[in-house]
Amino acid sequence: MSKIRILGTQLANQIAAGEVVDRPFSVVKELVENSLDAGARHIHVEVENGGMKLLKVRDDGTGIPADELVLALGRHSTSKIYDLVDLDAIGTLGFRGEALSSIASVSQLTLISKHSESAWLLQPENCDTTASLRPAAHPQGTTVEVRELFYNTPARRKFLRSEVTEYNNISACIKRLALSRFDVAFTLTNNDRLRLDLSASEKCLDEQERLRAICGPSFLDNAIYLNNQSSNLMIKGWISIPTFSRSQPDLQYLFVNGRYVKDKTIAHAVRQAYQDVLYKGRHPAFVLYLETDLRDVDVNVHPTKHEVRFKDNKVIHRFVHSALDSALAERYPKTDNFSDTRVDLVVGSQPKRDIMSLVDILSSHRFGEQADRNSPRKKCDIVGLKSGSADFFNDQHNKDIVSQDDREPIPPLGFAVAQLRYAYILAENATGLVIVDAHAAHERIVYEELKRTYEQQGLVSQPLLVPQGVVVTETEADLGERHKEEFSKLGFVLDRISSESLLVRELPAILRGCDTEQLVCDILADLIHYDISDRLSEEIHHILSTMACHGSVRVNRKLTLSEMNSLLRQMEQTERINQCNHGRPTWAEFSLEEIDKYFMRGR
Ligand SMILES: Nc1ncnc2c1ncn2[C@@H]1O[C@H](COP(=O)(O)OP(=O)(O)OP(=O)(O)O)[C@@H](O)[C@H]1O
Ligand SMILES: [Mg+2]
Incomplete structure (x- = not known):
């Protein structure tokens, strides 16, 4: 092995940049997030050649004081946190103090900003940030111009996709940011053509307008609005009605304390809420905003800040699931006015x-x-x-x-x-x-009733006039014998009468008249399929759904x-x-x- 050496600043920054900015859209994300953190009300993004030639973000935020401009481009320099306590409750989108320095190390960057009286321009060359600070003309706010992205890191440039793809990623990124802040106006131009023009919304109707522009008109027409609050949690937003499902999870926006994130706990809670109303293999659409106490969520877990960690996953899961579940359970057509x-x-x-x-x-x-x-x-x-x-x-x-x-x-x-x-x-x-x-x-009616009665007191059984023998496999007979108690809570009284047969003595009263043999076989198959032995309670809805199917009016x-x-x-x-x-x-x-x-x- 060679000798240990300290890397040069330029190379160290370029390596760090690999984590923070790997594509043009991640540069846009960092710059727009800075604008939002600076309190901007109008943000303009310009793109040329899919962001490879030019990316420019202009805002009307607070601006950067002249004596801090150089510092802003330095590694680990931030105005957003000062100590460990701040790191515990991050209320801004940025906090690491590495985005600008990373971007500057892999592009030709120009920073122009006006904080108070006059505007200044800084054009660093090879990380020599002191060189070219000079007066400029600029209104209140900041412009960051990024040219020739990855010009000095050919390996990174090689992995870029076509201009169209990179532009589409940028556009999707701006849409996510625009959904996070309805009160900020956004424009996006690509090769001098205005592609997005979203004015700031002052009232609910404008919000819907933006939602329509970003998620498509049919989403809003098929969405339920929800707004739930508990002591220190709040969730609001729009979720699609189950019949408006998608083949891919491509219309799913989740914001935690204003930050767009992907989160497994919440994704699972959403999936569960939709589990018995969504057609198999389909995905719901949603735009959801979760607000928590800043101290209950750690945003410092991923270089691009796309993930968060909750202090208590279970509480979050329960809260989100219950909010969506009750929104989806709303009766329709509404019967409020119909006593x-x-x-x-x-x-x-x-x-x-x-x-x-x-x-x-x-x-x-x-x-x-x-x-x-x-x-x-x-x-x-x-x-x-x-x-x-x-x-x-x-x-x-x-x-x-x-x-x-x-x-x-x-x-x-x-x-x-x-x-x-x-x-x-x-x-x-x-x-x-x-x-x-x-x-x-009828299947839904029976299913909802089965769930309700199961949860309340277990299903009431009714003896069969003549107990019915059911031929099953040995595994199924074992299962029936082993889980007699669970079966009885489902309203079945079963006895094993041989290695491959069961005797059904009682059935759930609610399902009388249905094909007993078929029903019992289907439930046993469910039990095996879902490997229910330890998690009957988790999968009980599948079983009740199978039962509901048997108990419902058949076609013909x-x-x-x-x-x-x-x-x-x-x-x-x-x-x-x-x-x-x-x-x-x-x-x-x-x-x-x-x-x-x-x-x-x-x-
Ligand atoms: N558009 C802007 N308007 C005002 N100040 C800005 C702007 N962009 C950057 N800054 C200032 O420059 C500093 C450095 O920005 P940079 O993006 O590198 O770090 P950060 O936002 O603090 O953290 P992170 O690396 O997580 O984004 C910021 O903390 C902020 O003070
Ligand atoms: Mg930043």
């Missing part, structure tokens, strides 16, 4: 039917009669079709809808008028036509109008009803205007 009594009037039965009675409804023909007898609105049969008949267009139907409007409010999902292919319920509501996937909707099942209306009312009372357990939509609405437009009918 339960009105729903009861319609179904003509006990208030807030539980799922047991729904199963009763769906498996008994008596309910239809009952509902008709009890309901002051005997419209279920009068209004629409006699189930399966075809007088949808008759006048009586139209009159009844109108007169019914006068007497009682139409529930959000309206009243059933027909069933299509035994799979879809067609209903008429105040807006127009509602189409419901009966199986998907003819429903009466009363049954259909009951299902619609249940939907209005159910959390997360917009998607089935697999993330597919359960219903869709077509307004009269849309229908008129389609038929080119003016009103």
